[in-house]
Amino acid sequence: MKRKTIVAANWKMNGDLAFVDSITSRLNTLQLTENVDVILFPSYPYLPILNEKISNNNIAVGGQNISTHYKGAFTGEVSAYMLSNLGINYVIVGHSERRFIYGETTEEIAIKAKLACDSGLKPIICIGETEEERISGETEKSLTAQLLPVIDALGIEKFSDVVISYEPVWAIGTGKTASPELAQNTHQFIRSLLAQFDVDIAQAIHILYGGSVNSANCEKLFAQPDIDGGLIGGAGLNVDEFINICSTAKGT
Numbered sequence: 647m648k649r650k651t652i653v654a655a656n657w658k659m660n661g662d663l664a665f666v667d668s669i670t671s672r673l674n675t676l677q678l679t680e681n682v683d684v685i686l687f688p689s690y691p692y693l694p695i696l697n698e699k700i701s702n703n704n705i706a707v708g709g710q711n712i713s714t715h716y717k718g719a720f721t722g723e724v725s726a727y728m729l730s731n732l733g734i735n736y737v738i739v740g741h742s743e744r745r746f747i748y749g750e751t752t753e754e755i756a757i758k759a760k761l762a763c764d765s766g767l768k769p770i771i772c773i774g775e776t777e778e779e780r781i782s783g784e785t786e787k788s789l790t791a792q793l794l795p796v797i798d799a800l801g802i803e804k805f806s807d808v809v810i811s812y813e814p815v816w817a818i819g820t821g822k823t824a825s826p827e828l829a830q831n832t833h834q835f836i837r838s839l840l841a842q843f844d845v846d847i848a849q850a851i852h853i854l855y856g857g858s859v860n861s862a863n864c865e866k867l868f869a870q871p872d873i874d875g876g877l878i879g880g881a882g883l884n885v886d887e888f889i890n891i892c893s894t895a896k897g898t
């Protein structure tokens with residue numbers, strides 16, 4: 647089955663107005679084929695500004711995180727509703743930095759994914775194993791444990807409006823990219839896990855790879871049959887590098 651390629655950039659807590667200007671001026675004139683979607687995830691203060699400045703129809707913006715609550719007295723939090731109220735369509739949930747630095751649990755991530763879907767947002771749900779889990783042969787067990795509670799909370803039908811990003815924790819920001827074969831095998835496992843619930847949804851869902859993707863390794867990764875694009879951190883902060891990745895995706 648043919649699926650579009652998604653190139654997503656998670657800026658994390660980086661970037662400023664000058665970066666917003668420089669990247670939008672380049673991306674707005676970038677020719678992307680219909681088969682490629684680009685999504686930028688800036689920090690919250692820049693999100694409406696970036697959304698306004700992006701005029702390329704193939705490029706969307708999204709939030710990096712949302713609250714587990716719908717609304718109320720939760721100082722510092724941003725709700726799923728607020729994003730959809732701004733006309734935003736995407737949000738990242740369950741990034742490993744949220745899991746490990748802020749102690750977010752799989753249950754909280756499932757709640758966030760459900761709130762996102764209920765508010766009309768597409769969650770990009772990140773899952774990935776640690777280095778210890780990979781070494782001890784527990785990758786599949788770990789990924790299953792991260793995914794099942796979300797399937798439980800959302801119901802498998804909602805996965806037609808979900809993107810999954812497989813991000814081995816040992817590959818994030820380390821320069822240690824998973825080999826295309828290892829990533830492909832793991833993506834295939836994730837798709838087969840979903841197929842146990844619904845074959846059509848498993849075939850249609852986008853599964854991105856994240857973890858030290860750059861312009862030198864993205865071509866082989868994106869060429870794998872079960873890899874539908876990338877969630878890019880560091881390389882998304884370098885305009886030339888990111889444009890190269892988007893252009894490579896154009897060719898696949």
Ligand code: PGA
Nearest residue numbers: 818819856857858879880
């Ligand atoms: P990286 O980050 O590309 O810098 O490894 C990926 C991510 O955190 O999504």
